[in-house]
Amino acid sequence: MSGMQIVFLVAAAITLVSAVLVVTLRRTMSSALLLVLTLLGVSVLFVLLQAQFFAVVQVLIYIGAVATLILFVVMLTRSVMDTSEPQVHKNWWLAALVSLVVFVALVVTLSSWQAFPQVQRAIPADSGENLAALGKALVDPNGFALPFEVASILLVATMIGAVYIASERKGEE
Amino acid sequence: MTINDLNTILPLVVLAGWSVVVLLADLWIPKDRKGWTAALSAVGLVVVLGLTLARGGTVQKAFFGTVLVDGFALYLDIIFLVGGLAGIALAYDYLKRMELERGEYYPLLLIAISGMMLMTYANDLIIVFLALELLSLPLYIMAGFARFNLQSEEAALKYFLLGSFASGLVLYGVALLFGASGHTDLPGLVNTMRAGTGNQALFLFGAALLLVGFSFKTGIVPFHMWMPDVYQGAPSPATAFMSVGAKAAGFAALMRVFVTVFPSLSDDLTPILWALAAITMVVGNVLAISQKNIKRLLAYSSIAQSGYLLMAFVPYANAEVSSDSIAAMLFYLLAYTLTTFGAWAVIIQMEQQERRGLEVADYAGLGKRHPWLGLAMTIFMLSFTGVPLTLGFWGKFYLFSTAVEGGFVGLALIGLLTSVVSAFYYLRVVVVMYMQPGDPPVKQNRWVNLTALLAAAVVVGLAFIPGSVLDLALQAVLQLQ
Numbered sequence: 001m002s003g004m005q006i007v008f009l010v011a012a013a014i015t016l017v018s019a020v021l022v023v024t025l026r027r028t029m030s031s032a033l034l035l036v037l038t039l040l041g042v043s044v045l046f047v048l049l050q051a052q053f054f055a056v057v058q059v060l061i062y063i064g065a066v067a068t069l070i071l072f073v074v075m076l077t078r079s080v081m082d083t084s085e086p087q088v089h090k091n092w093w094l095a096a097l098v099s100l101v102v103f104v105a106l107v108v109t110l111s112s113w114q115a116f117p118q119v120q121r122a123i124p125a126d127s128g129e130n131l132a133a134l135g136k137a138l139v140d141p142n143g144f145a146l147p148f149e150v151a152s153i154l155l156v157a158t159m160i161g162a163v164y165i166a167s168e169r170k171g172e173e
Numbered sequence: 174m175t176i177n178d179l180n181t182i183l184p185l186v187v188l189a190g191w192s193v194v195v196l197l198a199d200l201w202i203p204k205d206r207k208g209w210t211a212a213l214s215a216v217g218l219v220v221v222l223g224l225t226l227a228r229g230g231t232v233q234k235a236f237f238g239t240v241l242v243d244g245f246a247l248y249l250d251i252i253f254l255v256g257g258l259a260g261i262a263l264a265y266d267y268l269k270r271m272e273l274e275r276g277e278y279y280p281l282l283l284i285a286i287s288g289m290m291l292m293t294y295a296n297d298l299i300i301v302f303l304a305l306e307l308l309s310l311p312l313y314i315m316a317g318f319a320r321f322n323l324q325s326e327e328a329a330l331k332y333f334l335l336g337s338f339a340s341g342l343v344l345y346g347v348a349l350l351f352g353a354s355g356h357t358d359l360p361g362l363v364n365t366m367r368a369g370t371g372n373q374a375l376f377l378f379g380a381a382l383l384l385v386g387f388s389f390k391t392g393i394v395p396f397h398m399w400m401p402d403v404y405q406g407a408p409s410p411a412t413a414f415m416s417v418g419a420k421a422a423g424f425a426a427l428m429r430v431f432v433t434v435f436p437s438l439s440d441d442l443t444p445i446l447w448a449l450a451a452i453t454m455v456v457g458n459v460l461a462i463s464q465k466n467i468k469r470l471l472a473y474s475s476i477a478q479s480g481y482l483l484m485a486f487v488p489y490a491n492a493e494v495s496s497d498s499i500a501a502m503l504f505y506l507l508a509y510t511l512t513t514f515g516a517w518a519v520i521i522q523m524e525q526q527e528r529r530g531l532e533v534a535d536y537a538g539l540g541k542r543h544p545w546l547g548l549a550m551t552i553f554m555l556s557f558t559g560v561p562l563t564l565g566f567w568g569k570f571y572l573f574s575t576a577v578e579g580g581f582v583g584l585a586l587i588g589l590l591t592s593v594v595s596a597f598y599y600l601r602v603v604v605v606m607y608m609q610p611g612d613p614p615v616k617q618n619r620w621v622n623l624t625a626l627l628a629a630a631v632v633v634g635l636a637f638i639p640g641s642v643l644d645l646a647l648q649a650v651l652q653l654q
Contacts, residue, residue: 153287
């Protein structure tokens with residue numbers, strides 16, 4: 001077992017365990033902090049895939065912005081979010097059983113599939129040039145300018161919705 | 174960016190820009206005059222409809238082939254834009270009556286339509302995904318537009334959670350297809366499939382995930398669970414618009430992607446599509462029988478209609494039949510759109526404050542007290558059932574006959590039998606309207622009335638010239654690819 005594989009196993013284990021804890025722990029604050037750990041584990045996986053840029057973006061945006069925002073929301077609304085209701089549905093074991101069966105079936109099917117483990121092509125090494133090309137492609141009409149613009153309209157729609165649903169609650173109730 | 178690129182997608186650019194203009198203009202429109210916002214949005218839709226028609230159905234590519242405008246896009250865009258106009262006509266009076274009158278409704282509607290139009294142009298899986306999100310997000314908000322009504326909030330939340338789950342599946346499918354071939358553009362995927370160089374296992378998984386994701390959006394059993402609650406909880410005009418728009422756009426995406434890219438996977442996919450179509454028709458129609466609430470009844474009816482539409486996909490890999498069956502599906506989509514908007518126009522006039530007037534029993538006496546509305550509703554119910562002299566009859570006729578042509582006699586038989594079952598609950602509405610005494614309160618509004626009567630007239634009128642409508646649909650399909 002090479003060093004890379006050990007790092008991968010450790011990072012994957014931390015990611016999975018903390019991800020499970022995020023949804024099972026009762027205190028929202030602990031869940032939010034564990035979410036940070038999960039996202040950090042994912043960024044380690046990106047490094048192992050030689051996608052340094054995505055690793056940095058993962059840390060900067062998901063941990064730096066999204067998770068921080070979630071922490072703020074949890075702290076500001078702690079009294080509202082505390083609930084004593086049961087966390088699991090009464091038939092949870094049935095759902096778990098079905099998921100497990102599907103998972104095992106998928107693993108068995110995939111491992112017996114000849115074509116599956118073939119790697120199509122090697123991952124190109126990440127360098128500064130790739131990054132510049134990515135940036136240019138995002139605003140190039142022959143690249144991703146249209147999807148980029150569509151995404152901005154999408155954000156406008158989301159913003160209208162968020163403001164509409166959240167605003168004026170106090171005044172109208 | 175060349176001007177040509179923008180010129181090709183000009184209707185879309187104008188529509189998206191106009192939605193922002195309407196949003197800004199709404200700031201200066203006083204609270205009790207939101208009719209102006211509705212009118213402004215309608216004007217924008219008419220202009221875009223004009224631009225779309227003026228451009229015609231010639232095949233044009235833009236943005237390095239990521240978008241493609243052709244007769245197929247033209248046909249569906251007309252459905253979406255006319256549907257948008259009907260959506261505004263239905264919404265204006267209803268929102269005022271239910272004290273929901275807020276200008277944001279109309280820009281959101283315009284953005285949803287731009288998403289649907291983008292879906293018809295999409296020639297790249299990235300665009301397919303973005304268009305899916307662009308049309309879904311405004312619909313989630315419109316479903317929850319009655320903010321202080323718990324049912325509406327529940328509808329929005331359920332729709333949002335399951336919808337984002339479906340989007341996640343679509344995205345996963347796109348990622349697998351990219352992994353299998355190194356392409357996200359449809360021509361690139363087609364070439365890889367033909368050459369057989371891609372990873373076939375990943376292709377199949379990707380295709381299956383896309384199918385599941387779009388089945389969520391179009392309400393195909395067993396991915397239909399959200400539909401009855403969302404249809405019932407959302408404000409009626411939003412339900413009407415989403416039941417046509419989301420479904421047609423979902424099927425548009427399926428048509429583009431499956432017919433062009435995955436014909437060689439048909440050995441694996443055709444039995445799955447067969448089974449999905451069959452159980453959707455059976456489950457939708459059987460569950461509709463016991464519904465007492467008219468909105469829920471139409472929700473299950475809409476699920477059943479998805480089954481009929483999906484039927485056209487089953488022979489999709491058979492080149493001789495597929496263009497006929499897809500044309501039959503486009504034809505059916507037109508009939509479905511007109512009938513649905515008409516039926517909802519009647520429901521909206523019947524709905525009273527606090528969600529009263531929504532039970533089938535409330536329709537007692539409608540046929541005698543308001544003969545025109547009763548007649549219109551009768552026509553829509555007959556068209557949904559597929560009775561001759563309505564557009565719905567020809568829709569089902571073409572669908573079933575192409576299924577038989579493709580060698581799927583069993584499926585056509587299931588379709589025929591479930592149609593007979595559906596007659597029971599559709600005709601029950603007609604029986605209640607004419608045979609039971611009552612004096613239902615009706616909130617007449619000329620725009621809603623106009624939508625209902627116009628839709629009824631067209632449903633009957635076009636039934637006399639089904640051949641020329643089918644020709645239009647066939648032309649649209651021949652340019653697909």
